[in-house]
Structures are given as C-alpha cells and as structure tokens.
Amino acid sequence: MLKTLRRTLLAVFLGALALPALAQERSITVASTTSTEQSGLFGYLLPIFTQASGITVRVVALGTGQALDVGRRGDADVLFVHDRVAETRFVTEGYGGPRHHVMFNDFVLIGPAADPAHIAGLRDTAEALRRIAAAASPFVSRGDRSGTHAAELRLWVQAGVDPVQGRGAWYREVGQGMGPALNAAAAQNAYILADRGTWLAFRNRQELKIVVEGDARLFNQYGVMLVSPQRHPSVKVVDGQRFIDWLISPAGQTAIAGYKINGEQLFFPNATQPEPVS
Amino acid sequence: MNDLGSALTTAASMVTTADPAVVQVVLLSLRVSLTAVAIAALVGLPLGALLAVAQFPGRRVMIVALNALMGLPPVVCGLLVYLLLSRSGPLGPLGLLFTPTAMVIAQAVLIAPILAALARQLLEGMWEEYSEQLRSFGAGPWRAVPTLLWDGRYALLTVLLAGFGRASAEVGAVMIVGGNIDGFTRVMTTAIALETSKGDLPLALALGMVLMAIVLTVNAAAQVLRDSSARWAG
Numbered sequence: 305m306l307k308t309l310r311r312t313l314l315a316v317f318l319g320a321l322a323l324p325a326l327a328q329e330r331s332i333t334v335a336s337t338t339s340t341e342q343s344g345l346f347g348y349l350l351p352i353f354t355q356a357s358g359i360t361v362r363v364v365a366l367g368t369g370q371a372l373d374v375g376r377r378g379d380a381d382v383l384f385v386h387d388r389v390a391e392t393r394f395v396t397e398g399y400g401g402p403r404h405h406v407m408f409n410d411f412v413l414i415g416p417a418a419d420p421a422h423i424a425g426l427r428d429t430a431e432a433l434r435r436i437a438a439a440a441s442p443f444v445s446r447g448d449r450s451g452t453h454a455a456e457l458r459l460w461v462q463a464g465v466d467p468v469q470g471r472g473a474w475y476r477e478v479g480q481g482m483g484p485a486l487n488a489a490a491a492q493n494a495y496i497l498a499d500r501g502t503w504l505a506f507r508n509r510q511e512l513k514i515v516v517e518g519d520a521r522l523f524n525q526y527g528v529m530l531v532s533p534q535r536h537p538s539v540k541v542v543d544g545q546r547f548i549d550w551l552i553s554p555a556g557q558t559a560i561a562g563y564k565i566n567g568e569q570l571f572f573p574n575a576t577q578p579e580p581v582s
Numbered sequence: 583m584n585d586l587g588s589a590l591t592t593a594a595s596m597v598t599t600a601d602p603a604v605v606q607v608v609l610l611s612l613r614v615s616l617t618a619v620a621i622a623a624l625v626g627l628p629l630g631a632l633l634a635v636a637q638f639p640g641r642r643v644m645i646v647a648l649n650a651l652m653g654l655p656p657v658v659c660g661l662l663v664y665l666l667l668s669r670s671g672p673l674g675p676l677g678l679l680f681t682p683t684a685m686v687i688a689q690a691v692l693i694a695p696i697l698a699a700l701a702r703q704l705l706e707g708m709w710e711e712y713s714e715q716l717r718s719f720g721a722g723p724w725r726a727v728p729t730l731l732w733d734g735r736y737a738l739l740t741v742l743l744a745g746f747g748r749a750s751a752e753v754g755a756v757m758i759v760g761g762n763i764d765g766f767t768r769v770m771t772t773a774i775a776l777e778t779s780k781g782d783l784p785l786a787l788a789l790g791m792v793l794m795a796i797v798l799t800v801n802a803a804a805q806v807l808r809d810s811s812a813r814w815a816g
Contacts, residue, residue: 333763483781484778509781
C-alpha cells in the first residue's frame with residue numbers, strides 16, 4: 305500500500321516535472337487588447353486561422369498601451385490593438401508596421417438605469433459627459449493607458465471638461481481592464497465608457513445599461529501590424545505576416561463578420577474601406 | 583446566495599465531467615507549481631540547513647533578508663522576471679517570456695526564500711538538540727547539513743507544502759510572465775482572474791473551488807505519506 309502510494313506520488317511528481325513534449329508546432333505571439341479577448345472574438349477567430357494555416361496563435365491580452373510596450377520590447381510578433389494615434393506613433397518611431405485596418409466596432413456610454421445625470425437617449429457624447437460632470441455622478445475610468453482609456457480622454461477634451469478635478473470624488477480611475485472596470489461600475493452604479501464587444505459579452509451587469517450610443521465620435525477602429533524584425537530579429541516574420549494577411553483577406557474578414565453574441569454582430573470588418581477618423 | 587449555489591453546481595459538474603479545458607488548466611497549474619517547488623527546494627532547503635548549523639559573517643543579515651523576502655509581492659517578482667526574460671532584457675535570447683518555463687522561474691524565485699527561511703527555523707531547533715551528538719561523531723557543519731535534512735524530512739514536508747500553497751495560489755507573477763495565453767500558459771489562478779474580468783463570477787468562483795479541492799488533495803496525500811512513512815520507519 306505504502307509502496308504503491310509512494311510510486312504513484314513519484315510518478316505524478318516526475319510527470320509534472322517532465323517538460324512538455326517538444327512540440328515543433330508553428331506559433332506566433334500576438335499582443336492584443338482585453339476587448340478582443342474578453343468579448344470572445346479570438347476564441348472564435350483563431351481556431352479558423354489555425355485550421356487554415358497550421359499556425360497556432362498565442363494571444364497575450366493587455367491594454368493597448370501595454371500591448372504596444374510589449375511590441376517595443378520585442379516580446380510579441382504581431383500587435384492587434386485599437387488606438388490609432390498611439391499606433392501611428394509606434395510605426396513612425398520605427399518599432400513596426402505598416403499598420404493595416406482590420407475592423408471596427410463602437411464605444412457605448414454605460415450607466416445606471418436610474419440615470420442620475422439624465423443623459424439616456426442623447427446622441428451627443430460631449431453633452432452627456434458635461435452633464436455627468438455637472439451632476440458629479442460617479443464615473444469609472446479605465447485609467448490604464450488602454451485604447452478605450454485614450455478614447456475616453458479624447459471625449460472629455462471634446463466636452464471641454466477636465467475630469468481630473470473630480471478625482472477622488474465622482475471620477476474614479478480603476479487602472480484595470482474593461483471587465484474589471486465594468487465590475488467596478490456595476491458595484492458603484494457609475495457611468496463608464498466601454499467597447500460594445502466587451503459590453504455584449506459581459507455578464508455581471510446588475511443595473512447597468514447603455515445610455516448613449518450612435519455618436520460618430522464613438523467610432524472604434526482596430527489595427528494590426530508586424531513588430532519590426534530590424535529592431536528585433538526574433539520576430540517571426542513569415543508566420544506573423546501570414547496572420548496579418550489572413551485577417552485582412554476576404555476569408556479573415558468574413559470570419560470576423562461571422563462572430564455574433566445573441567445574434568448581434570460584434571465587429572465589422574473594414575480592411576478595404578477604413579472609415580476616416582473624425 | 584444564488585451565485586454561490588450556481589458556483590457550487592458548476593464546480594461539481596466540472597469535476598464530474600472532467601471538462602478537458604479545465605483539466606488542461608489544472609494539469610498546467612500542478613506542473614508549474616510542483617516544478618517550482620522542486621527547484622526552490624533544491625536551493626532553499628540546503629541553504630536553510632546551512633544557515634541553521636554554520637556560523638559565518640553575514641549570517642544574521644542573510645536570515646533577516648530571507649525572512650523579509652518571504653513577503654516579496656508576487657507582482658514585483660513577476661516584473662523582475664519579466665524584465666530579465668524580455669527580448670530586450672539580459673536573458674532575452676532564450677525566448678522564455680510567455681512560456682510555462684517563465685512561470686516556473688517566477689514561482690521558484692518567489693518561494694525559495696520561504697523554503698529557506700522556514701527550513702532554517704525548523705532545523706536550527708533540531709541542531710540545538712543534536713549538535714553534541716553529531717559533533718561527537720566528528721561531523722562538522724558541512725556533514726551535518728545532509729543529516730539534518732534527512733532527519734527532518736517529515737517536518738520539512740510541511741515546509742514544502744507551505745511553498746506549494748503560496749505557488750499555486752499566486753496570480754500576480756504568472757499573469758505577468760506567462761501572459762495567461764489560452765491553452766498554453768493559462769493556469770487556475772489566471773483563469774479565475776479572467777472569468778472575474780468577464781463578469782462571470784459564478785464560473786470564477788467554481789474554478790476557485792476546484793483549485794481549493796486540488797490543494798486539499800495534495801495536502802491530504804502528503805499527510806498520508808508522512809503518517810504511513812513515520813509508522814513504517816518507527
């Protein structure tokens with residue numbers, strides 16, 4: 305009995321120690337955003353690509369700012385993010401590129417059903433933010449240099465409001481991904497800017513609902529680019545480029561359009577006809 | 583209450599159906615944390631034993647440093663390992679970042695001081711008891727180290743379990759150096775963090791229950807081994 309137990313434990317232990325079978329599979333590392341991962345898009349899209357190409361895609365989901373930093377350090381082969389201003393800077397600084405449009409969706413302003421700032425149904429995001437600030441209604445900000453955070457800060461500038469004056473009171477920076485920020489907003493009945501994809505996939509909504517949507521300023525463009533192999537020779541150029549080419553090909557674009565939650569399409573492919581940024 | 587109930591049901595169905603995705607995550611958790619404990623033990627236990635028996639300049643400083651390192655925040659440990667393993671860091675050419683190996687390294691760094699500090703404390707007591715006896719056989723401190731480690735093996739098992747507990751429960755370090763990549767570096771704790779992010783709190787809690795059940799099983803197995811071996815030896 306004892307010997308068997310010992311042998312079993314030893315076997316389990318050695319098995320645990322053994323390195324994984326040296327898989328010679330082809331793989332690339334993609335630094336992407338929490339919105340693409342947490343909305344479930346990658347879970348749907350990547351198996352289709354792997355089936356077509358034999359290349360496994362390993363996604364590290366971060367905020368856009370952090371994902372670009374991972375690219376700068378050479379720790380990813382491809383970046384799939386959504387902050388056009390920061391992406392353009394990344395390319396002009398020579399860290400990668402060229403950048404391709406892949407798809408878009410939109411941001412939505414989420415708020416409590418009670419709507420203390422009386423903004424439900426507005427189409428003008430700037431006006432909605434001004435009312436939130438005037439009413440000093442709780443507003444949760446990502447505060448994490450993500451694409452959504454950058455978009456939120458641009459919207460405050462357009463509203464002519466400096467939300468920092470509300471810091472510690474109604475303006476609450478949580479410094480976390482979209483999901484945790486939505487959890488925080490749900491717990492505090494606060495307003496929050498979210499990408500529609502994560503919102504649709506989000507489960508812990510409590511009293512939150514969409515209050516403002518459909519404003520052209522809420523447009524959210526995603527881009528993809530290869531990390532510069534000149535800067536980082538470890539970048540897997542061939543397989544990385546194959547992924548990018550597939551994403552912007554008719555096959556990839558059709559696959560993106562096919563991802564739905566409850567019948568609702570989350571991302572709209574636009575590799576060939578990118579919309580201008582206002 | 584409803585959430586707790588549905589978490590329990592989900593956890594039970596994960597265990598009974600042996601959901602392949604969950605099984606893969608569980609096995610990786612065990613592999614990473616057990617490997618980290620093994621590596622940390624190879625370094626930490628002899629170091630702890632040496633600090634228990636040997637007198638040398640700087641010994642007290644080392645003991646204080648080890649005790650302090652027991653409180654090393656996992657996120658800080660993860661960040662250090664990240665910067666070391668990043669392509670732009672000193673060990674970049676190895677290409678280990680965002681792999682299970684990177685996670686093992688981070689956890690080993692995290693728990694080696696815990697094993698060393700706890701082993702030192704434990705073996706120092708034993709050394710006080712037996713040092714006369716060991717010295718009478720002509721054993722110096724160097725010879726005493728293996729003897730002490732062997733004689734204290736049952737008590738040291740608890741030390742290893744403390745290290746395993748810390749390793750399998752931590753999320754900060756493995757999240758940073760592993761990247762929580764689906765099917766590759768996703769372990770129980772990072773999966774729990776991800777499901778919490780998605781707002782699927784019952785699923786997150788269910789995974790947490792499975793993790794606790796595994797840790798309980800490992801501890802129970804160790805206890806059985808210890809009791810039966812002690813009886814057998816005695």
